[in-house]
Amino acid sequence: MATAQTETGTPRQRYRAQVQEEIKKHAWEQIATAGASALSLNAVAKQMGMSGPALYRYFANRDELITELIRDAYQSLADTIHAAAADGADLRGLAQALRTWALADPQRYLLLYGTPVPGYHAPEDTTRLTSEVMTALLDASDAEGLGAMPPSPLQEHLAEHRGWAGAHPADPAALHRAVIFWTRMHGVLSLELAGHFDGMGFDPAQLYAAEVEAVVGG
Amino acid sequence: MATAQTETGTPRQRYRAQVQEEIKKHAWEQIATAGASALSLNAVAKQMGMSGPALYRYFANRDELITELIRDAYQSLADTIHAAAADGADLRGLAQALRTWALADPQRYLLLYGTPVPGYHAPEDTTRLTSEVMTALLDASDAEGLGAMPPSPLQEHLAEHRGWAGAHPADPAALHRAVIFWTRMHGVLSLELAGHFDGMGFDPAQLYAAEVEAVVGG
Incomplete structure (x- = not known):
């Protein structure tokens, strides 16, 4: 930390x-x-x-301590994503940085994105850190050279409810891409970290890589 | 229960x-x-x-009690998926049944698929219940009328490591579809249940529906 x-x-x-x-x-x-x-x-x-x-x-109290751990964890994630973006990482590179960061410390990932701690309420001021991560994700999702994402009802819906993207100029397709990048990468990573693929025999890294390509390709 | x-x-x-x-x-x-x-x-x-x-x-002891809760939860999920499949539900129908089941009792979903309980080791005999769910998912993923999923390195890999699918005759594309159905639906549901979309403004149901269509369409 x-x-x-x-x-x-x-x-x-x-x-x-x-x-x-x-x-x-x-x-x-x-x-x-x-x-x-x-x-x-x-x-x-x-x-x-x-x-x-x-x-x-x-x-x-306990909540103050948990808040500090959560803030540290978000800060570490934001630093990791920023460092990758500063090195020129595209969406694939960000995905790899996210995976490496998550596997390095499963408890840290799961404290942010796993089962919420009952009775604990996160403070508002972690919003700055989460929007830093989201901004990097939107930048990479709005870049040139990504696969086409044809207009859809979801894209219209996301464009109408785009408060979470702040002032980012991402177009509807990029909003869509950023959201499914998040949910799909989390889907694989969280099941992997919780051990659900243990004993299934396939390599989660290959599944993750294919899911990254599906998001990049549109 | x-x-x-x-x-x-x-x-x-x-x-x-x-x-x-x-x-x-x-x-x-x-x-x-x-x-x-x-x-x-x-x-x-x-x-x-x-x-x-x-x-x-x-x-x-505590672990024996947790095991019973986990077994009940898997049984309830298996019953829900079976009932939907028996009613002729396709992959879309199974996705809807899964979402309704998850939202009805977030703690139950998160006990199965959220942060693992430290020190607790799940017994082997929940495997029967999880493979019942997987079989229903493979049936629906192997059905006629779904979008094309062109051969890919991941499909080859899953076909080579298909022990988790048991004796199910699903082809490589269906193995792929079943796995991403699981990880993508979990990605949206688990973030929704943990409150991560709160305050973002968009409707998670629309995101979920679009993710279902992306899996069905290939």
Whole structure:
């Protein structure tokens, strides 16, 4: 996870940031072993040899901690997609970057896109990060050289309800392509990460690649 | 959930089945409010006014209870898909039945296809139920009147690794269609159930319908 903030500020701020990072590390371990919904600040405090009240000075409650983990995860995804786009990645390249990022840390992917944590409500301010990812996706979906996507009722519908695309000038076909890129890649990745293809015998990477081509080709 | 078993057997067996159903009802409520990974037999016992040891006579541990919930969920899905197929539903009809079933009980869908419960290992014997669903899907994917799916490297690959299709005679195109039906419908449904489309403004039903047409049309 992000460690940049540990390198700036006063010694006291740096110490605080280090402790926060350590708390988050333990929280990810708990999520992997017990699930996000079972995340317990007291259990994290115990693992770190801190008292509960001492830990609450860093995160006031479970939801605040989960929010930080979600923000870190979206930030990491946005950084990954931006880096790929800056390197000239097209839709295929973004798909590959997304897959590599998801497989590198399944818990991180599933915290963002898996079963919601009951009782937890995500804060509004992750919207900026998700729209950064969406913008990169819309850019790549609106590029030259992609297969034709003939007009359809869905494209009209998406063009009429395009608030989620912000001010992006993507045409209706690009809106459509960006949405199905998201849902189709997620469909394969989330089933793969949850182990549903285990024992089926085929290679999920080949399925993913074919789904990427279907989106690129239109 | 299934209640058929409460209607047969001795009074003692019927009582036992009734208590098991009640335990499962409380377990689903706990999953909705606290998450599957936080499911606690002691908490269920407390809600039912039973002692922990009394409840353990019905389910030896958390995993056994989760297994029963998963089995019920797969059974319900298999029944739903069978009923649709018996009514002559084609791939479009199966997709609609799947969506209605998923939206009727998001927790049930997400227990099967969402984030895996850490530390829980599904038993082998749910395989029968998942292959029943897959068989209905392969039948519908192998039917007449569907759009052409030209040969592709993925189809060759799926045909070479077709153990998951059992003895089903589906041709490579039908194997391909069945797999992308699953991953694409799951992609839309799981993001919808997890609330990712909330606030985006478009109608997920229209996206789902267009994805169904893309699979049917090839």
